[in-house]
Amino acid sequence: xxxxxxxxxxxxxxxxxxxxxxxxxxxxxxxxxxxxxxxxxxxxxxxxxxxxxxxxxxxxxxxxxxxxxxxxxxxxxxxxxxxxxxxxxxxxxxxxxxxxxxxxxxxxxxxxxxxxxxxxxxxxxxxxxxxxxxxxxxxxxxxxxxxxxxxxxxxxxxxxxxxxxxxxxxxxxxxxxxxxxxxxxxxxxxxxxxxxxxxxxxxxxxxxxxxxxxxxxxxxxxxxxxxxxxxxxxxxxxxxxxxxxxxxxxxxxxxxxxxxxxxxxxxxxxxxxxxxxxxxxxxxxxxxxxxxxxxxxxxxxxxxxxxxxxxxxxxxxxxxxxxxxxxxxxxxxxxxxxxxxxxxxx
Numbered sequence: 079x080x081x082x083x084x085x086x087x088x089x090x091x092x093x094x095x096x097x098x099x100x101x102x103x104x105x106x107x108x109x110x111x112x113x114x115x116x117x118x119x120x121x122x123x124x125x126x127x128x129x130x131x132x133x134x135x136x137x138x139x140x141x142x143x144x145x146x147x148x149x150x151x152x153x154x155x156x157x158x159x160x161x162x163x164x165x166x167x168x169x170x171x172x173x174x175x176x177x178x179x180x181x182x183x184x185x186x187x188x189x190x191x192x193x194x195x196x197x198x199x200x201x202x203x204x205x206x207x208x209x210x211x212x213x214x215x216x217x218x219x220x221x222x223x224x225x226x227x228x229x230x231x232x233x234x235x236x237x238x239x240x241x242x243x244x245x246x247x248x249x250x251x252x253x254x255x256x257x258x259x260x261x262x263x264x265x266x267x268x269x270x271x272x273x274x275x276x277x278x279x280x281x282x283x284x285x286x287x288x289x290x291x292x293x294x295x296x297x298x299x300x301x302x303x304x305x306x307x308x309x310x311x312x313x314x315x316x317x318x319x320x321x322x323x324x325x326x327x328x329x330x331x332x333x334x335x336x337x338x339x340x341x342x343x344x345x346x347x348x349x350x351x352x353x354x355x356x357x358x359x360x361x362x363x364x365x366x367x368x369x370x371x372x373x374x375x376x377x378x379x380x381x382x383x384x385x386x387x388x389x390x391x392x393x394x395x396x397x398x399x400x401x402x403x404x405x406x407x408x409x410x411x412x413x414x415x416x417x418x419x420x421x422x423x424x
Contacts, residue, residue, distance in 0.1 A: 092116065096125050100195035100418045123420035127174055133368060133415040135381070136194065137398050138169050140411065161194070169412075170219040173274055175419020178219035178230055187215070189230070191248065195418040202230065205244055205253040216266050218279035222298040225249070228423070229298045231279065233258060245301050248423065258303045261285075261292050268320035270331065271366040271373075271414060275323050282308075282321045282330065293321075295349075307350040322367040324386060329355065331364065343386070355386065365401065368415035375401040381413065 095103065095117065103126075107114040116122055163179060165188055171177035177192045189202040204215075215234040222229055227250075233243040243258040263283035273280040277298050284291045293306040308330065319331045319341075327345045334340035334357055341364075343355045362374035362382065371383040373394070379401040381394040401411060 097129055100420060126420050133417055135396055136414040138412055140167050172416035173221050174421050175417050176421060180217055191423045193423055198423050200423045205255055218296055220274040220279045220298045223277040224299040231296050260303055270320055270322040270364055271368055272323055273321040275328050280321055280328050309344045309352040324367055325370040366413040373413050
């Protein structure tokens with residue numbers, strides 16, 4: 079009884095507010111000055127993130143592949159709040175409910191940070207003009223867990239075939255440019271959901287030769303790139319589809335070479351050490367991954383999830399026309415799961 083009495087009315091109100099959705103909290107800021115001041119604090123935003131609220135679904139659609147117009151767009155859709163961003167073509171996230179968007183407007187690369195729950199948008203200007211970039215830049219977005227600073231990283235090849243990398247600090251609004259040691263690559267494989275994990279971002283890069291691939295990790299704390307050895311080249315081939323984060327581990331999705339419509343998932347248990355988690359057969363198209371669930375799109379554009387722990391599949395009760403696209407243009411549409419956040423990006 080004494081423990082219950084120790085909680086003040088203010089503490090009880092705070093605990094109740096921490097369990098409310100972002101949409102309600104934005105309205106509650108108008109109730110009184112004390113509530114407004116509380117909800118705006120970074121401590122409250124972090125406490126709200128820790129609540130076990132169910133994830134939200136976002137579907138992105140990068141327009142019609144037959145449309146020759148340079149002004150393509152990406153559409154992000156939740157069940158209640160559809161939004162459209164002209165010119166945006168790629169989406170990265172989510173990290174604490176935040177997304178990073180990349181596109182092209184007036185033949186220049188356009189970037190923004192976006193919080194879908196609060197609808198805040200923060201444009202970011204790249205430090206190097208697009209004219210100096212030989213190949214398309216490769217992006218990543220994540221959190222520096224040492225300083226709690228959200229950062230954007232991108233690397234590219236200039237007209238002299240030199241690698242350059244740039245890291246953007248959101249808290250300082252500053253770009254650092256340097257020459258990284260990155261192996262030569264010809265392609266960046268697809269990411270299902272996000273390949274950000276525990277303060278680092280991963281890319282699966284392939285080379286010109288058969289079975290020539292490598293995994294690159296960028297640590298947002300040290301701001302350094304590291305090359306990581308993948309699974310044995312005898313066990314995987316160039317049919318690797320991409321990276322994902324499964325059950326708090328980075329993983330590779332690979333077409334099984336011996337069974338039709340079968341996939342292997344390789345999980346990294348420590349840097350350079352891989353274990354084949356399981357092989358599964360599926361006639362649906364993998365669109366995303368969240369926590370311990372794989373998310374697929376059926377032929378009738380419905381979403382289903384497959385739990386890798388229980389081997390159970392369930393329908394998510396969500397359908398969208400963008401999920402009807404063929405596998406050849408699979409990069410043009412996808413699904414993200416994210417947790418609503420009050421984290422400010424301005």
